[in-house]
Amino acid sequence: MIETAFSLGNTTLSALDNQGSGRVIIGLHGFLDNAASLAPLAPYLRDSRFIALDLPGHGRSFHRPHGAHYHQMDYLQDIYTFIQKQGFEHVIMLGHSLGGVLATLYAAVFPEQVTGVVSIDACGPLTMAESSSAEQINASIRSRYKKVRNKLQVVNLNDAVKARCAITDIQAEHARLIIERNLTQDASGHCFWASDPKLRTRSTLRLTEAQAEALMRNINCPVWIGAASKSFKEINALYKNRKTWFSNSQRHTFEGGHHIHMEKTDEVGSSIRQFVEQL
Numbered sequence: 508m509i510e511t512a513f514s515l516g517n518t519t520l521s522a523l524d525n526q527g528s529g530r531v532i533i534g535l536h537g538f539l540d541n542a543a544s545l546a547p548l549a550p551y552l553r554d555s556r557f558i559a560l561d562l563p564g565h566g567r568s569f570h571r572p573h574g575a576h577y578h579q580m581d582y583l584q585d586i587y588t589f590i591q592k593q594g595f596e597h598v599i600m601l602g603h604s605l606g607g608v609l610a611t612l613y614a615a616v617f618p619e620q621v622t623g624v625v626s627i628d629a630c631g632p633l634t635m636a637e638s639s640s641a642e643q644i645n646a647s648i649r650s651r652y653k654k655v656r657n658k659l660q661v662v663n664l665n666d667a668v669k670a671r672c673a674i675t676d677i678q679a680e681h682a683r684l685i686i687e688r689n690l691t692q693d694a695s696g697h698c699f700w701a702s703d704p705k706l707r708t709r710s711t712l713r714l715t716e717a718q719a720e721a722l723m724r725n726i727n728c729p730v731w732i733g734a735a736s737k738s739f740k741e742i743n744a745l746y747k748n749r750k751t752w753f754s755n756s757q758r759h760t761f762e763g764g765h766h767i768h769m770e771k772t773d774e775v776g777s778s779i780r781q782f783v784e785q786l
Contacts, residue, residue, distance in 0.1 A: 508546050515588045521567035525549050525557045532599045534559030535606030539706060541566030543688040544603060547769055551776030564703035566688045576651060577706055582609050583616060599783060601625040603768060608632050615722040623786045624730045625779050627768050628738050630745045631723050635713040643712050650708040662690060662698045676764035723752035730756040731782040733775055735767035
């Protein structure tokens with residue numbers, strides 16, 4: 508995978524790009540991750556043009572300006588602009604966790620552009636009841652009041668890896684791969700966070716279950732869903748309730764945690780390759 512930057516006009520999206528030929532596969536990572544988390548899948552997609560993006564605020568991509576935040580739907584605008592600028596007409600969306608949610612949402616909103624969706628440990632949008640709307644907005648505003656900008660505090664990579672592993676089921680080697688891309692260095696070699704602290708603020712308002720269903724029913728293409736057996740996401744149970752939302756879907760379960768595509772890369776990658784080849 509080759510380090511690449513794509514212009515969106517006034518901003519730039521960073522990415523890892525295999526610069527291959529054939530069908531275009533756009534990779535979207537999970538919350539607080541980056542393109543490095545999807546790089547292990549590249550060998551299984553060598554017959555396609557695989558571009559793993561750093562979403563805004565993550566990795567080496569641009570930060571939204573002061574006063575702007577990271578609405579989930581705004582990521583769809585970024586993806587749309589990227590696709591239009593590159594002149595891609597038909598793409599496959601591949602995403603993990605948050606990226607999987609965005610992949611399905613994009614396929615729902617722009618069904619004419621998407622020929623297939625790969626969603627790793629995600630099964631459509633996260634939802635909350637409409638009765639919690641006031642509570643959600645209150646929590647969002649309060650969280651944004653606190654988070655302003657990164658403090659110039661030196662980050663120890665080993666400590667950061669240990670901290671990440673302490674709160675999630677990710678393996679240390681995989682956490683290190685992701686965290687390294689979320690750091691920047693000064694001339695003396697000291698590391699600082701490059702990711703935007705505003706990413707940690709609360710969502711303004713999540714979709715309701717009815718809204719999520721209406722969107723997912725608008726997906727026309729085949730959908731591949733990979734469920735991790737030991738993940739907090741509990742995708743198997745969610746898929747059981749949402750299976751009818753998708754006109755053409757398949758679910759595959761793999762033994763492991765939330766970053767199953769990094770843990771069981773050969774199993775997951777081979778299954779995704781087979782799905783892509785059949786599109």
